[in-house]
Amino acid sequence: NLLCSERNVSKAQLRANLNYIEEPSDDEEFLDESPPEPSTPFAQTAIGRRMMKAAAFLSSLSPTMRKLMAMASNNVAGEVVMKTVATEPLSSETKAEAKVFMSDNTIITMETDNLFKIPRPLLNLAKAKVHVPLTLLTNVSLCRIHEDPSCVKLKKGLVLEDPKLCVMDTSNGFPPKATLTADVFFEATNNFLKLLTLIIDNITVQRFTEHRQFCMSRDAFTSNFQAILNFNIETHRRFFNTHIFLDHNTYKEHWTEVKVDSCLDRDRVLQEQARQMMGSPFIGAKETTQPTTSFALSVVGTDTN
Numbered sequence: 001n002l003l004c005s006e007r008n009v010s011k012a013q014l015r016a017n018l019n020y021i022e023e024p025s026d027d028e029e030f031l032d033e034s035p036p037e038p039s040t041p042f043a044q045t046a047i048g049r050r051m052m053k054a055a056a057f058l059s060s061l062s063p064t065m066r067k068l069m070a071m072a073s074n075n076v077a078g079e080v081v082m083k084t085v086a087t088e089p090l091s092s093e094t095k096a097e098a099k100v101f102m103s104d105n106t107i108i109t110m111e112t113d114n115l116f117k118i119p120r121p122l123l124n125l126a127k128a129k130v131h132v133p134l135t136l137l138t139n140v141s142l143c144r145i146h147e148d149p150s151c152v153k154l155k156k157g158l159v160l161e162d163p164k165l166c167v168m169d170t171s172n173g174f175p176p177k178a179t180l181t182a183d184v185f186f187e188a189t190n191n192f193l194k195l196l197t198l199i200i201d202n203i204t205v206q207r208f209t210e211h212r213q214f215c216m217s218r219d220a221f222t223s224n225f226q227a228i229l230n231f232n233i234e235t236h237r238r239f240f241n242t243h244i245f246l247d248h249n250t251y252k253e254h255w256t257e258v259k260v261d262s263c264l265d266r267d268r269v270l271q272e273q274a275r276q277m278m279g280s281p282f283i284g285a286k287e288t289t290q291p292t293t294s295f296a297l298s299v300v301g302t303d304t305n
Helices: 003-014 044-062 063-087 092-097 120-127 139-147 180-198 202-216 224-244 248-278
Strands: 153-157 166-168
Touching: 003 224, 044 139, 120 166, 120 180, 180 202, 180 224, 224 248
Parallel strands: none
Antiparallel strands: 153 166
């Protein structure tokens, strides 16, 4: 290499003279060959070795296989991009501009019964085996739960089998079960049967249907309504708490007991009201005689069917 460099330098000087006539020789191409550029060796890393192997593998493939691999890599890259875009969290401005109600999720119906469908909180309460009061199953209460979900208050500790389960608190915002009136008893028990059809088998639903018919067919329904309501509350609560339903004879006997107890309670209330009226200064002496009601004793044998 050194010799070639010196020869090339001398020939370049001669060629600079305009009167010089060059005579080509056999070693011309060797003399004119430029010296190789110095190269600095470098250490090949693990990534470099893998890249070299990958390049060698790709070069060994046929053109058809190269096209197939290129198409597959493009599809995978497209899926990754789409997933990244889909999982990217929306900005606050995008969330504010997003439409919540769309025509695709709007339900068009010709029925108005949807207002009285069993709401999800009541359904979850019954599935948790918690007694659902009839005051929550009136049409007024159902409409309120559907139209104003904020009235539903959730609470833990009401389910004995799962104390951490959060269910509806029936004592918050709704009237007590003992305040149900006779005029809405029919619709409330009807909605109760709708609830049962969603969580109970047909045989048990039939038992509660017969129980409702029994309550509705009692003599002097309005005057005996408190006894009917107490009997209905005990029947519902007993089943939801213990899964117990009384047989036919025991059922009739228990109805008689509840009726007598309810009439005695009513007599005690009437006597207490009479005593309060006797102590009032606005009541005359002729009106201070204490009433002697014996309604509870006369009611025992009047309705045994």
